[in-house]
Amino acid sequence: MDKTARNLVESVLTKKPGGDQIIREYVRTKSLTDTSRRKLVNILAAEMTEIHGTAPPRRVRELYAQGIIEMFPSLRDPYSKNGYEHFYDGESGSGYLAWRLKTIQRKSTSSDTRRHASFSSEETLSQEQCKEAISFMKYSSDEAAIKHKMKMTFDYRCKMVLDKEKSSDVLTELPRFKDIKGLIEQDFTLEFGQDTASRFLERWPTVFKQKIIQQSKTLPTSSDLEELIYCAEAVSSEEEFEETLSTGWDSDLASITLLLHLIPPSYQGRKRPGRVSASQAEKHLVVFQKSGTNIQEHIDAISCATQPYLLVVGTKRSTIHEFFIVLDKQISHFTQSGLTLWG
Template sequence: MDRSSSSLTDTLSPSSDTETPGPMEWWSPARSVPSPDVRAGPSGEVLESSAAKEMVLNVLHVKPGGEDILEEYKSDKSLSTRCRKQLVNILASDMTERHGRMPSRKQKENYALGIITLFPSLKDPFSPKGYEHFYDAEKGMGYLAWRLKTIGRNKSKRPAKEESPQEQGPKRRRSTSSAGEQLQGDACREAISFLSHSTDVTSVFQKMRSTLEHRQALVHNPQRTTDIFKTFPRFLDVKGLVNQDFTLLFGVETASRLLERWNTVFKPKIIMEAKRLTQTPDVQQLLAAAEAYGQNDNYWDSDMASLLLLLHLLPPTAGRRRIKISSSDAEKKLVYFHKSSSSLEERLRDQENPQPYMIAVGQTKNKMDTFYIAIDKQPIPCQATSSLGAFDELFKAHFVFNTAYDSSLVQFYRFIQTTIYNIDLKSTDESPRLRELRAKILNDS
């Protein structure tokens, strides 16, 4: 899986509309605060959170740069990347001063709890404790853990899993119980034969529904997964079959989440966060397109541009066996523009991308009218006529065909998977950067 660098160099920026944690009097330097060694009393979690908050507050009052962090949060209701790094550095330094080079799990958890209690807009609403992006005790990950390793010059290998195969997300075998009665044996073989020749689209959808279990067994069989388009060729000429399979696996509510929530919940916040990125020409162009004031035909339409801005907010990280690439290069692994007048077959033949990607067809990037999902150099026609709808089908195709995310897009797709579709929330490994971005987007004012 993707791991963020221990140097904590990232490009996330603050949201300006997260919730302020109440009156600011408790940040007064004149207020007496307890020692950082205060522990929770018998009254439980409230006292523990309060003690942890006061501990972190006390450290920021006495350490150089701490007051600047408090003032920025008071003003912006969030912390910039620079201030978040400074906060982590201050607290990790204080932790080693008080508890030595290897603080205990409980001590690290107290500091992480103190951060999200003092700065509630930094809390990840989807994590069990809300502070795992600062310290995840189960995995030994998070900003505080990595800073402590840097301070201690601990060169021991960090426990890590390979990005592929991915046990959760698209690679997990799903139940087909919601698909209704499934055909077996000769009846299934007859249905598959019927599918290859039928011109009745309604019957095609019905037979595809009753053979879902067989199809899922096929794509999850390492020896047979490449046979999917030979056995079920109707994916290549009947639109909507990817949507049907995904809906049968996850239900209507899950299947509709991206289209229902992107423009109202996520897109405005992503644009806001992207404005605080380093303004490279690529980012500036995407912002202009996302806000629909870019009239250049070389710009993507607004929805596609906002999706690509999310990729810049969750850029590729170097894995154990590959070289890090830029977000702009990673865009090409997500979507290709194909001019209507040129050969689609030639494009598919020349592309070496092994994972699913979108092909957007039109005269210009901001006037696309046809979309395909490319898998194994096969074009699956999208039912959608918009870039957002086509991306929705692209994401779903990973689950329908048991296809891992491209290694450069893992954190981007995991954000879509967990934060928007709410799939495998508790079992998916997420980077601290992903959790931090989710906190900024979902903690509304």
Template sequence: MSGGPTVRRQCQFVPETALSEDECKEAISLMKHSADEDIVKNKMKLTFDYRRNMILDPSSWDSDLSSVFLLLHLIPPSAQGRRKPGKVSASQAEKHLVVFKKSGTSIQEHLDAITTSSQPYLLAVGARKNAVHQFFIVLDKNAIPCRSTSCLGAFDELFKAHFVFGTSYNPMLRNMYTFIQTTVYNIDVGKVKESPRVAEVRVRLLH
């Protein structure tokens, strides 16, 4: 027999409205930055199943990297312009930020499979997503080992790699990176173009 808080149980609470994965992530982000108790309670009910499954799911990312993804959902990608119309979801953008490979997988095969030039991203290698033991920054079909083995440390190196190599942000991640650039690192504040959403979130967090 087994018991305890990690055992899966039949959920007795059924929310009135079923939210998509993206809507759940956006609701969780809103909870983190809202002072309205009623809004927080409502969002907690709507995202109950999603949050519970995310905690119990062994294939999910660890809490540090999940917090980065939550920021991406709080500051979602903008439309890709006239040539590529349509809104890109935050879940789609995640795939341009971190790619996971199981331990033992050939890194070179991953690099050889790259057919188009892209902005730098993290390649996470480990037994599972919440047990990554090594990170690489992939840029121009090269895998540069990160010094840090922690998710946040590797993400910090990824962000700084844009400045070291003078490369632009991935369009799908530009809003999030701009927020980090101006709010966390205080770089070119007032000089870089910010989306209204980036400016709004920065003001809400700093005041």
């Protein structure tokens, strides 16, 4: 984990403007000035929000904080437990990275509020304009323009989803859900507001996730349930979890899967409604594929079922890199933050 954290920070700094200058300064002086330290924090916080949204998971923040002191050892705090708490302390939610992320969240909320006001008062599209925008999005390669038009057509698309005759054609009419990341998260924010989305993602690891685990421990025990709880509580850097994590889900996905045990699924059979076990439901809800798998071949091989499921791709079930929703042999790509909102 030390090496992984260091490599993560190093890769960000070597590809971002100003990162090489920070590295050279440390090599030359074995330290960083306050100005350089602020630049370092700003670069890493920007990278986190670009990948994970404005409220990255706690373990992601800790990984970046650990990477800082592994790459710049003189920045380690000798008086704290892990040495990186001044960059991010998961217990208190404080530290340079946490404060920078909160600043980004405030600016994002303010910006979204202004955009929403503009959208409401000036840029409301007619039905005909919405149809033109949807036609434009099918063939455009401009991601920024597509995301903007997706915002402008939000109300129109919501009505489309609720229309029984049109709902099955959503991914056909809006195919960019398949190849442009962040559209699902954007729709969640438009529906509930940036503040709600950010606060939910911020509180997920420390509040909601812990409540799911606690409630799950009160259920009748089973081997599948115990493994999910074990994985949900696991910290992948600890050696004692290595064997379980090689076959079990990662912590967030295990927590979301626990909802199947808390809210038992039902099955509508031909004769009468019946029960299906949570473990059986999990196999229908989440499908894992190894990195390098041809996703299109996987889609072509499945039977045309209308029940949507989550397709996750990674080196192993505890290390997921990509998330897709599959419905009617159509796929939509979304980020890890989108997974939490989806759950």
